Amino acid sequence: MRFYEYESRRLVEAAGIPVTDYGFAQTAEEARKIAQEIGGPTVIKSQVLSGGRMKAGGVQFADTPDEAARHAEAILQLEIGGHMPRGVLVDPKAQVKQEYYASVVWDGTAKKPLLLFSDMGGVDIEEVAEHHPEHVGRGHFSNLLPFSDFQAKQVIAAAGVTGRELTRLTPILARLAGLFQDRDMTLAEINPLAQLEDGSFVALDAHMEMEDEARPRQKAVLAELGIADDDVREVHEPSPFETKVGAVDAADHRGVIQGKDTGFHGNLGLVIGAGGGSLTLTDAVRSHGGDPANYSEIGGNPSVAKACGLAKAVLEKDGVEKLAVMMSIVSNTRVDIVARGVIKACLELGKEPSETIAIFRIPGAWEEEGFKILERYGIDYCDRSISMHEAARRAVASFQEDPAEAEAEAARP
Amino acid sequence: MSILIDEDTTFIVQGITGREAVNLTRECLDYGSKIVGGVTPGRKGREVHGVPVFDTVEQVVEHNGGRVPDGSVVTVPPAFTKDAVLEAIENGIKLVVIVTERIPRRDVAQMVELAGMRGARIIGPNCLGLVVPGVAKMGGIGGPARNTAQAYQTGSVGVMSRSGGMTTEISSTLTAAGLGVSTAISIGGDAIIGSTYAELMPLYEADEQTEAIVIYTEPGGRMEAQLAEWRIENDSRLPIVAFMAGRFMDDEEMKGMSFGHAGTIVEGKEDTATEKIARLESAGIPVVERIDAIPDAVKQQLSSPRNES
Numbered sequence: 202m203r204f205y206e207y208e209s210r211r212l213v214e215a216a217g218i219p220v221t222d223y224g225f226a227q228t229a230e231e232a233r234k235i236a237q238e239i240g241g242p243t244v245i246k247s248q249v250l251s252g253g254r255m256k257a258g259g260v261q262f263a264d265t266p267d268e269a270a271r272h273a274e275a276i277l278q279l280e281i282g283g284h285m286p287r288g289v290l291v292d293p294k295a296q297v298k299q300e301y302y303a304s305v306v307w308d309g310t311a312k313k314p315l316l317l318f319s320d321m322g323g324v325d326i327e328e329v330a331e332h333h334p335e336h337v338g339r340g341h342f343s344n345l346l347p348f349s350d351f352q353a354k355q356v357i358a359a360a361g362v363t364g365r366e367l368t369r370l371t372p373i374l375a376r377l378a379g380l381f382q383d384r385d386m387t388l389a390e391i392n393p394l395a396q397l398e399d400g401s402f403v404a405l406d407a408h409m410e411m412e413d414e415a416r417p418r419q420k421a422v423l424a425e426l427g428i429a430d431d432d433v434r435e436v437h438e439p440s441p442f443e444t445k446v447g448a449v450d451a452a453d454h455r456g457v458i459q460g461k462d463t464g465f466h467g468n469l470g471l472v473i474g475a476g477g478g479s480l481t482l483t484d485a486v487r488s489h490g491g492d493p494a495n496y497s498e499i500g501g502n503p504s505v506a507k508a509c510g511l512a513k514a515v516l517e518k519d520g521v522e523k524l525a526v527m528m529s530i531v532s533n534t535r536v537d538i539v540a541r542g543v544i545k546a547c548l549e550l551g552k553e554p555s556e557t558i559a560i561f562r563i564p565g566a567w568e569e570e571g572f573k574i575l576e577r578y579g580i581d582y583c584d585r586s587i588s589m590h591e592a593a594r595r596a597v598a599s600f601q602e603d604p605a606e607a608e609a610e611a612a613r614p
Numbered sequence: 615m616s617i618l619i620d621e622d623t624t625f626i627v628q629g630i631t632g633r634e635a636v637n638l639t640r641e642c643l644d645y646g647s648k649i650v651g652g653v654t655p656g657r658k659g660r661e662v663h664g665v666p667v668f669d670t671v672e673q674v675v676e677h678n679g680g681r682v683p684d685g686s687v688v689t690v691p692p693a694f695t696k697d698a699v700l701e702a703i704e705n706g707i708k709l710v711v712i713v714t715e716r717i718p719r720r721d722v723a724q725m726v727e728l729a730g731m732r733g734a735r736i737i738g739p740n741c742l743g744l745v746v747p748g749v750a751k752m753g754g755i756g757g758p759a760r761n762t763a764q765a766y767q768t769g770s771v772g773v774m775s776r777s778g779g780m781t782t783e784i785s786s787t788l789t790a791a792g793l794g795v796s797t798a799i800s801i802g803g804d805a806i807i808g809s810t811y812a813e814l815m816p817l818y819e820a821d822e823q824t825e826a827i828v829i830y831t832e833p834g835g836r837m838e839a840q841l842a843e844w845r846i847e848n849d850s851r852l853p854i855v856a857f858m859a860g861r862f863m864d865d866e867e868m869k870g871m872s873f874g875h876a877g878t879i880v881e882g883k884e885d886t887a888t889e890k891i892a893r894l895e896s897a898g899i900p901v902v903e904r905i906d907a908i909p910d911a912v913k914q915q916l917s918s919p920r921n922e923s
Contacts, residue, residue, distance in 0.1 A: 415718040436870040464867035476874035477777020480859035529783035532757020588906035
């Protein structure tokens with residue numbers, strides 16, 4: 202989960218890294234008050250969970266409290282990257298001598314955290330790494346042994362920094378490494394890490410992301426920031442379909458279902474599984490020219506009610522004409538239970554199962570029982586001898602009015 | 615032959631009294647695996663399908679006359695997994711299969727680091743384990759023994775997959791085509807896993823039975839790039855065929871969304887399916903577009919003389 206900048210700054214501050222004397226405001230009046238207290242030029246920054254704030258006009262400079270209030274008013278109503286801001290951050294305009302960069306990320310290949318540092322801050326680190334590799338220092342550190350200052354010094358020195366800057370930056374990087382570990386971050390970034398005219402360092406912006414799986418054990422920290430359990434901060438706001446499927450899943454502990462339709466706009470409803478099977482099948486439908494209405498995952502042997510709930514949610518989506526019910530070979534999820542669920546969904550919505558279900562391809566556990574039920578309802582099904590791609594092709598072909606023409610169409614490369 | 619496990623391999627199940635663990639214990643025993651004990655703290659004295667349950671791994675070792683089991687299948691809840699894995703490794707177990715999903719990365723990294731220090735190997739987390747067809751299986755892979763036997767027949771292809779279910783789908787396809795499987799491993803779907811493709815390749819390389827490798831891959835992470843590098847740097851005798859799922863995730867609208875597995879998310883350019891396919895192919899690893907195209911691609915690789923080196 203991603204933190205807002207004002208939350209990230211609080212986390213950084215709590216870890217002992219200096220920050221400016223900023224304030225968080227949710228109204229123009231609050232922004233004016235904070236600017237008054239600061240008593241000089243300020244920066245007004247949109248608190249929104251998307252990048253590109255500067256370009257979108259979400260960062261403005263003000264010389265007076267009145268100007269700060271006017272900018273806050275405008276920024277509070279400015280949507281950026283599909284998100285409305287949570288508020289604005291009012292920051293004293295710093296007298297910056299030089300901008301640096303520091304971050305910690307996971308390296309999945311080394312399986313260790315990676316500390317990154319550069320004396321060219323304020324810009325995209327990937328570009329610095331590409332064009333000025335000698336200005337980037339990096340170093341992995343252990344998850345078992347405690348972090349030691351020399352590791353920070355090595356990384357700082359590798360970027361070509363020495364003197365008082367090196368000794369002043371060392372505790373900041375060490376604390377950032379500690380914050381990354383203690384708070385289960387997947388990204389802990391300070392950019393820019395600014396050196397002020399008086400030689401001191403402050404975090405001028407911070408970007409923190411915590412691993413979702415660690416939220417239960419970071420409850421205290423999240424509560425301190427006022428973040429509720431249901432504040433999930435997905436990249437997109439959940440759609441009505443996603444909310445509906447989530448409710449069906451939560452209502453029954455047996456098995457797991459998931460549904461997503463952000464970015465899907467088609468007419469073929471997908472009731473598919475499991476993790477890898479769903480990825481494979483979504484690709485397969487699209488490779489045959491099909492247009493999925495959604496993405497879904499069935500796994501872990503769901504109940505009839507759950508399979509039915511997912512199928513109904515898909516069928517109730519605007520523009521969905523048919524369902525394709527497909528999975529890779531199952532060993533835990535039962536074929537007969539999924540078959541019962543999807544048939545029940547059709548019947549409850551007054552639809553004819555044999556016309557609504559374009560194809561049923563789930564081989565594996567309890568398949569004999571499942572196939573018997575499907576036969577009774579005249580539903581087109583297949584076993585493992587029919588590949589996932591062939592099943593997807595049949596589902597797509599079922600949309601063509603003339604079956605012979607459809608076959609020819611689908612067979613074309 | 616096989617890799618990692620064979621007919622003599624003994625293992626324990628940690629968290630054996632859980633619903634899923636009870637099932638996989640039954641499935642593994644039916645398949646011929648040797649499960650020498652189970653652990654659930656506070657449940658000492660019980661039995662699960664004839665397997666004695668203990669409070670600690672140390673007790674299992676004592677019960678077995680001081681013989682340390684070869685492996686452990688860990689199926690405890692995410693908050694307790696790290697402790698269970700550390701317990702297994704510190705008691706001398708050298709192969710740990712972690713089934714549990716939703717374990718925070720810091721815990722996984724700690725387990726993996728300790729395993730490296732102790733010469734132990736971790737498979738997973740978020741995986742179904744591994745199977746040597748007709749010999750033994752360790753984990754829920756393939757499901758009940760009867761289903762596993764149907765999908766997996768002995769053969770020459772090593773399978774590694776980030777998806778547990780797709781391990782079986784691909785193996786079934788290889789079985790139907792008469793190629794069969796040497797050792798199939800569900801390596802896990804998380805961003806950090808104990809054993810990546812490239813880290814397992816030397817084992818397959820040393821296994822006479824294995825003549826080719828098939829991998830199932832997804833967007834997210836650098837595991838495929840690492841394999842491509844391994845392939846370029848090593849004069850491997852084994853041809854590799856890859857299948858890439860999740861190509862639809864390359865759409866701009868899908869950026870930052872996770873599908874299928876925790877590790878399957880496009881965050882940077884390197885994570886995309888397109889980029890990974892290009893890397894694999896430039897390393898001489900063909901990437902097929904359909905599961906049912908895998909057997910022919912393997913046969914083609916096996917019959918063509920190595921000319922890329």
